[in-house]
Structure formats: structure tokens, C-alpha cells
Amino acid sequence: MHVGTRVDVAIRGVRVEAPVRRAGGAGPSDDGHLILDGMGAAVPLDPRSPYSVRDGRLWLGETDTGLPVTPVRRPRFYDLTTADGVPYEKIAKLHGAGVLATTVVQTCVRYAESDRCRFCAVEESLYAGATVAAKTPAQLAEVAEAAVRLDGVTQMVMTTGTTNGPDRGARVLARSVRAVLAAVPGLPVQVQCEPPEDLAWLGELRAAGAAAIGIHVESLDEEVRRRWTPGKAAVPVARYEEAWAEAVRVFGRNRVSTYLLAGLGEDPDELVDGAARLIRMGVYPVRGAVPADARHPGRARGRRAGAAARAGAPGHRARRGAAARGGHDRRRAGGGVRGLRGVQRARRGGRVSRCPRSTCRSSPDRRPAR
Ligand code: SF4
Numbered sequence: 415m416h417v418g419t420r421v422d423v424a425i426r427g428v429r430v431e432a433p434v435r436r437a438g439g440a441g442p443s444d445d446g447h448l449i450l451d452g453m454g455a456a457v458p459l460d461p462r463s464p465y466s467v468r469d470g471r472l473w474l475g476e477t478d479t480g481l482p483v484t485p486v487r488r489p490r491f492y493d494l495t496t497a498d499g500v501p502y503e504k505i506a507k508l509h510g511a512g513v514l515a516t517t518v519v520q521t522c523v524r525y526a527e528s529d530r531c532r533f534c535a536v537e538e539s540l541y542a543g544a545t546v547a548a549k550t551p552a553q554l555a556e557v558a559e560a561a562v563r564l565d566g567v568t569q570m571v572m573t574t575g576t577t578n579g580p581d582r583g584a585r586v587l588a589r590s591v592r593a594v595l596a597a598v599p600g601l602p603v604q605v606q607c608e609p610p611e612d613l614a615w616l617g618e619l620r621a622a623g624a625a626a627i628g629i630h631v632e633s634l635d636e637e638v639r640r641r642w643t644p645g646k647a648a649v650p651v652a653r654y655e656e657a658w659a660e661a662v663r664v665f666g667r668n669r670v671s672t673y674l675l676a677g678l679g680e681d682p683d684e685l686v687d688g689a690a691r692l693i694r695m696g697v698y699p700v701r702g703a704v705p706a707d708a709r710h711p712g713r714a715r716g717r718r719a720g721a722a723a724r725a726g727a728p729g730h731r732a733r734r735g736a737a738a739r740g741g742h743d744r745r746r747a748g749g750g751v752r753g754l755r756g757v758q759r760a761r762r763g764g765r766v767s768r769c770p771r772s773t774c775r776s777s778p779d780r781r782p783a784r
Contacts, residue, residue, distance in 0.1 A: 522575030524645030
């Protein structure tokens with residue numbers, strides 16, 4: 415599939431019933447999970463999209479693109495509950511066709527209105543009763559075992575809201591990884607957290623058995639970060655660079671990833687150059703784009719919040735799907751830059767619009783954004 419088509423679908427969404435979807439959670443969300451031309455895709459579900467699915471193929475208006483599409487089926491493990499009575503679906507979710515994903519701690523110290531990342535809805539699913547605030551290692555191990563046995567899950571992603579301690583959530587991730595691997599030996603697990611204060615935590619995560627790590631900066635532009643991720647922007651990009659370097663040393667090249675969101679007002683060429691720099695240092699840049707109709711999450715509790723399309727992520731938040739890449743990463747990393755250029759072209763073509771909230775610091779009169 416041409417990367418331009420993939421980017422276009424990721425931005426404009428698709429009209430389709432998707433049994434597996436994510437309506438909220440950490441980082442950008444609100445998507446349905448499809449197998450698009452043989453690859454996992456987390457795509458906005460939008461009744462106004464020009465894309466639809468008919469007869470198992472993707473249509474653009476009245477044109478059959480010829481690309482096969484299959485919505486990911488509802489997994490069987492969703493029908494189970496833990497020994498202590500919590501539905502498995504509240505512990506971890508299926509992303510793509512084979513990735514089990516969980517937010518171990520569903521709260522974030524940066525979720526006050528003034529601090530939160532403007533696209534993030536990490537606590538919304540908690541308020542909606544769709545998840546629990548903290549998943550225990552035992553619960554995660556139980557669900558992972560069932561998901562592998564019943565639904566053929568092949569990898570797991572564990573993210574977390576940022577915690578108060580200097581480990582930034584790494585401690586609970588390490589405990590969780592150990593428990594899961596005791597139940598499912600050999601399952602590739604990717605972890606995700608902010609740069610810990612003490613970078614030795616990265617070694618602890620590797621020692622616990624994590625196969626890969628995501629340390630997500632979201633934007634390399636400090637001004638963009640101050641507007642869109644005001645809490646996280648307190649940690650400068652330079653500190654992320656130290657953490658990436660240490661993570662590459664510990665986990666290996668291309669087993670470290672970071673998100674770069676496109677369309678937040680950054681310079682397109684600087685974004686692409688920054689992605690190339692990351693690739694050179696062994697960090698896999700996962701690109702995302704903020705679609706035209708995303709509402710501002712600051713006031714969107716209970717509604718669609720923080721929608722973002724993951725253009726080209728193999729599972730979801732490639733945050734979903736990153737654990738088992740290994741040798742594929744170099745090829746994908748090149749695709750990452752091409753994908754970013756595609757997103758930027760779409761942006762220049764007017765398909766990525768600006769923040770609709772007039773009071774937002776990212777409002778249309780100040781800067782080009784979603
Ligand atoms: S740091 Fe930002 S993206 Fe991460 S959970 Fe907190 S508010 Fe969400």
C-alpha cells in the first residue's frame with residue numbers, strides 16, 4: 415500500500431464497525447483496529463470520512479482502492495474476569511490483531527488541566543469505569559496468559575501514567591514485566607515511561623525482561639512542547655536525548671522508540687531532520703498526526719478526547735506493536751521518515767486543521783495545529 419494512502423486514512427479516518435477500539439486512555443486515542451492491506455492499523459472511526467469498507471475492501475467515495483480490510487475481531491479473553499472479579503478487558507486490551515496493551519497506572523501526575531498533554535485522555539477511561547486505576551502484577555500475568563492462550567497474542571505493551579516518584583513509573587513497570595514473564599515466558603514486552611530521574615531504572619527494566627522501551631517526547635520543538643505538553647515540557651528534550659542514549663546502550667539499537675506527533679505547529683523540515691537524527695542514534699521515531707476533527711481534551715471528559723491517527727503504527731500507539739520488532743526496525747525506521755513527509759504533505763494540503771478551541775494557546779490565529 416502506498417504510504418500516502420495509509421497516511422490519508424490515518425488522518426481522515428474510515429466508516430466501519432470495529433469491534434476492537436480504544437475510546438480513551440494514555441496519549442492520543444479514539445480509534446478502531448483494522449488489518450489494512452495485511453498490516454495492523456489504528457484508524458479514527460469517523461462517520462464523515464470519505465473512506466468506507468465494502469465487501470472486505472477499502473473504498474474512497476465510489477472508488478474501490480482494492481486494498482483488503484478486516485476489522486480485528488473481539489478477542490475471547492474479553493469474556494473472562496480475574497480471580498478477584500475484575501473483567502479482563504479492564505486490565506488490558508487487544509491492539510491490532512496480536513498485541514496486548516495495558517496502562518498499568520491509569521493516573522498521571524501531569525493530568526491537572528494546566529499540565530496535561532492536550533491530546534491525552536489517560537484518566538477518562540477511569541472516570542468512565544472502563545478500567546481500574548492500578549493493575550496488579552498478578553492481574554496482568556493472569557490476563558496475559560489467557561490472551562496468549564485464547565487469542566494468539568504475540569507481544570505486550572505496558573505504558574503508565576507518570577507517577578510521583580523519581581522512577582516516573584519504571585518501578586511498577588519492572589514488577590509487572592517480571593510477573594507477566596513468569597506466567598508467559600518469552601513474551602516480548604515493550605515498556606513505556608518518561609525519562610526516570612535516575613537512568614539506572616532503564617537497566618532495571620531491561621533486567622526485568624522488557625524487550626524494548628518507548629520514551630515518548632511527542633515533539634522535538636520546545637515551544638510546541640510548552641503549548642501541547644506543558645507538564646512534560648518541564649523535562650527538556652536534552653534530558654530525553656540522555657535517556658534515549660542510555661536506553662539504546664541497554665536495550666540495543668532500534669529497540670528504543672519515541673513518538674513524534676505531526677501537525678502541532680512544528681517546522682516540517684525540522685521534524686523530518688529530527689526523526690533522521692533519532693534513527694541515526696538507534697531510536698525508532700513513531701509518527702502520528704492529529705486529525706482535523708480532534709476536540710480539545712481539556713473539556714472533553716466523557717467525550718471523544720485526544721484523537722490522533724497513528725500513521726503506519728503496526729499495532730497501535732506503536733506504543734502497540736513495538737515489542738517484537740527487533741530486526742524489522744531499520745526498515746521501518748526509514749519508512750518513518752517517509753511517513754512523516756507524507757503527514758506533512760497532508761498538512762500542507764489542508765487536511766490537518768487547527769485546534770478548534772478558540773481559547774487554546776494553540777488556536778488558529780496563533781499557530782497551525784489541529
Ligand atoms: S505525561 Fe502526558 S501523555 Fe503521558 S499520561 Fe500524562 S498527560 Fe498523558
